[in-house]
Amino acid sequence: MNSQEHKDATLTLPNESISHDDGCKCGCASHVEADGLLECLPDEELLYDLADLFKVFGDTTRIKILYALMGQERCVADIAELIGATQSAVSHQLRTLKQARLVKFQRDGKNVIYSLSDDHVHTMLAQGMSHICE
């Protein structure tokens, strides 16, 4: 999930790697418009951030936590019991979810109460579900 390393990525930017003015190796018809769309590709860093966001959703434990928090804020121990995971595992994953700004939290005495940070979570999960179930 190393979002921090984005700037260190050595991946070549599409913009820099393309130079087929002298004719593309590929004979397919779509080639001609390549340069046109090229302008529309989001830049490298944004794509990394996007991938990182999806990575966060790409784990069952985290998905379960998000579902557990739908319409209901909960403390760590409750989440753990509800989804059948250890307190440690849940805490580790909550950290990831926090960093992705998908959950927020507030202290309540000894407990820390987590909740979904906004409606994006609902929408994202729903969109994913609809793809699976179609």
Added chain:
Amino acid sequence: MNSQEHKDATLTLPNESISHDDGCKCGCASHVEADGLLECLPDEELLYDLADLFKVFGDTTRIKILYALMGQERCVADIAELIGATQSAVSHQLRTLKQARLVKFQRDGKNVIYSLSDDHVHTMLAQGMSHICE
């Protein structure tokens, strides 16, 4: 991404692991409604499928491929050149995208032309972007 192993997962179902009729260890107020929401949690296998779908979006190479195919079908070589990846890497990732039913393809002579399979891709990526950019 081993979608195939879903059935082998040894994770306990939430339904089986919860049994706090005798009082929850946690003192937080949210606990009381736990059993209520429990009924609403999608079942284990569906959650695995959902996580797997998001995993597919959780890689920069695959995201780039999807963007490259937006509004424009392309052959493998073109995609590779456009996003600055090797033919092999692209082909491997296209396989993953195919399995997730995010892209479709058709042969055109020596070439294989790939395109997005439906509008879910647009919507998912847009939703992700909007979370990042908010």
Added chain:
DNA sequence: TATACTTATGAACAGATGATCATATGTTAA
């Protein structure tokens, strides 16, 4: 058929990931 070209695939390897265990940090009450 032989050759060139495009794509797909298997093996191997390095790096990333998630769970666990032990323990630290933070909070409340005695």
Added chain:
DNA sequence: TTAACATATGATCATCTGTTCATAAGTATA
């Protein structure tokens, strides 16, 4: 302050993932 409880975190480890390299498979043309 001490004890008990709730959560966070660091280290370790097994597993998963994505790329690369070599090469197979499929297609068109000479």
